[in-house]
Amino acid sequence: MITIVDRVSHLPLIGPLIRHRFIKFATVGLSGTIVNMVMLHINQEILLKSIYPLEFRLKLSLSGAIFLATINNYLWNRIWTWKDRKRENWDGFFIQMGQYFLACSIAIVLQYVITIILSRFINYLIANLVSIVLSAIFVYVLNDIWTFMERNIPLGRKKD
Numbered sequence: 001m002i003t004i005v006d007r008v009s010h011l012p013l014i015g016p017l018i019r020h021r022f023i024k025f026a027t028v029g030l031s032g033t034i035v036n037m038v039m040l041h042i043n044q045e046i047l048l049k050s051i052y053p054l055e056f057r058l059k060l061s062l063s064g065a066i067f068l069a070t071i072n073n074y075l076w077n078r079i080w081t082w083k084d085r086k087r088e089n090w091d092g093f094f095i096q097m098g099q100y101f102l103a104c105s106i107a108i109v110l111q112y113v114i115t116i117i118l119s120r121f122i123n124y125l126i127a128n129l130v131s132i133v134l135s136a137i138f139v140y141v142l143n144d145i146w147t148f149m150e151r152n153i154p155l156g157r158k159k160d
Helices: 004-008 020-047 054-081 090-118 124-147
Strands: none
Touching: 020 054, 020 124, 054 090, 090 124
16 A cells, blocks of 8 residues: 555655654654753753843753753764764764754754744744744755765765
8 A cells, every 4th residue: 555655755855854864853853852941941940040130041041951952962863863874083073063053053043034024924833833844844954965964985084
């Protein structure tokens, strides 16, 4: 029996998104959301509770939570989602991590802009949800073709 997934999996833009790797990417994203929310709460209510004003505490708490969630996501994506494409040496690890952080930063800006634009026409929560999905697809594609691109030779070594 041929399913709808089988029928569309060969299409250039849709195929890569519904394959196994994107499911892993989405699962890692969910884990990052959990890390973000838990760390935000811990920072706000325990670790940084004595910091005032409250707006400054929230900025620090949120920055720390986003940073830890991004590291969580990078490590899990490297270990699990793109395990077949990880760079072996430490230099490659940090270069790849920098690429990952840059790709995520671009996706964050994209999410912000799309939310602002769409919120002029639809409810801001729906606009944000749409922008999250679009930016997740964007960052997945960017990470797949740039951060975790397939390499024939290890980074830092010249072809003989």
